[in-house]
Amino acid sequence: MHPLSLSRRQLLTRAAAGSALLGLGPRAFAQSTDFPNQPIKFIVPYAAGGVTDLVMRTVSKQAADKIGQPIVIDNRAGAGGMVGVNAVAKAAPNGYTIGATASSSIIASPLLNNEVPYNAATDFAFISLLATVPMVLCVPTALPIHDAAEFLKYVQAHKGKLSYGSTAIGHYGHVALLEVSDSLQAGMVHSPYKGETPLMQDFLGGQINFAFFAPSTAKPQVEGGKLRMIGVSGTKRLKNMPNVPTLAEQGWSAPVFSMNPGWVGVIAPAKTPAAIVQRLSAEYQAAVKTPEVFDKIVDNGMDPVGSTGEQFFAAYQKEKPVWKQLFTKAGLDVKGA
Structure with a gap:
């Protein structure tokens, strides 16, 4: 049967079957096809008014305009960013709770503190590295x-x-x-x-x-x-x-x-459907390239990036062993994995 003669229901059934092969499953596919149909919560793990908060508000506003739903900022400061980042890790993996992270929260803190309640390599879906922070x-x-x-x-x-x-x-x-x-x-x-x-x-x-x-x-x-x-x-x-x-x-x-001493990026809970992660990643990548966001990042002493999720995860994997070596050389007790 020619694809054009298939009903919408048959097309969705076939697409859902294909998504199951990718590990998404029919339910995840159904969720991703109508995403988003409600506001998205964006957790910023720092107090309102700081540089990271201002940048995230600006870039999220641009992304929201393209997505067609509000992206609502939720400031969850505490423990050097770990409180907010942990809230993202523990949220439902449906794309409606995402958040910001910095290198200190998912590299430095886990290396120096066994009490960190999340594993960055397994508890998050990486959406986009927005900017690096030089010194x-x-x-x-x-x-x-x-x-x-x-x-x-x-x-x-x-x-x-x-x-x-x-x-x-x-x-x-x-x-x-x-x-x-x-x-x-x-x-x-x-x-x-x-x-x-x-x-x-x-x-x-x-x-x-x-x-x-x-x-x-x-x-x-x-x-x-x-x-x-x-x-x-x-x-x-x-x-x-x-x-x-x-x-x-x-x-x-x-x-x-x-190396880049710091960076800020966007993450989602692990097991968020790949189609949703890719949609969010595309919108945040595009948002970084708009003049308003690009200039805001530059004005705050950062270097705009706007990477894919895969590139963001690769940067995390590359920098973690470098920091581990630096901490060891400095005589610090490297406890985390």
């Missing part, structure tokens, strides 16, 4: 350091006399500058802080010599003449600060300097 190495303008080469010369000339800060033990600023200190046997002292605000206060006050900051945090201080940016992590220059070279292009070859 910039900063020095006070009073120091005679203008690039990565001068930075290394200064450290070598002042062994045992320098210090650096980070937003927490194990965070990027800690492990990256530990790499510098160890490679030069410089004996730099590390001071952890509870966030970028107190870190910046002590940095500007002269209590510490060096630190990595998020671009959005460093830029106002650069414009005010209080600090100088030496280089940016990752493999690409920042779109809103193209004159700042990467550390990698300045010859810092250790893997830690070429």
Whole structure:
């Protein structure tokens, strides 16, 4: 029988049978064909008003306009993002609860804490990596350091006399500058802080010599003449600060300097039907490319990506062992799987 002579019911039956071969099953197929027919809840695991929250609201609004249903933001802050991410993991896998995640929530926390209540590799469907979050190495303008080469010369000339800060033990600023200190046997002292605000206060006050900051945090201080940016992590220059070279292009070859310290992406509960995941992924990928979302991401010091779910999962798999090695080198007790 020619396909055009089949009834709609027969077509759906055949398609459902095909979807069963893909592991979806008739019920999952039926759910995916009319998805979405109600609002979608989007869990942001951070407080309202932060950079991640603002970006997620902007990109979700664009995605909602194409999907044809509201995407309602639900802020679930707590435990460094684990509360909200766990809520996504435990939600019904029907596409009506999705959420944001950061690399810290599904890589760093599970590696350092056995109490994390989810397994990122098995408890989530990866929808799209929206943006990467680089970090910039900063020095006070009073120091005679203008690039990565001068930075290394200064450290070598002042062994045992320098210090650096980070937003927490194990965070990027800690492990990256530990790499510098160890490679030069410089004996730099590390001071952890509870966030970028107190870190910046002590940095500007002269209590510490060096630190990595998020671009959005460093830029106002650069414009005010209080600090100088030496280089940016990752493999690409920042779109809103193209004159700042990467550390990698300045010859810092250790893997830690070429990696993206952070990223933000969209996830769904595991076992969400593949057709629904693909639909959501396509809409979020498209949303990142719209001028409104693209510019919002760039303005907040991030690098827009908008990947497929498969590319997002591959990035997770690639970066996890790198972080595990960095944590081990830093002397941290790597507990998680």
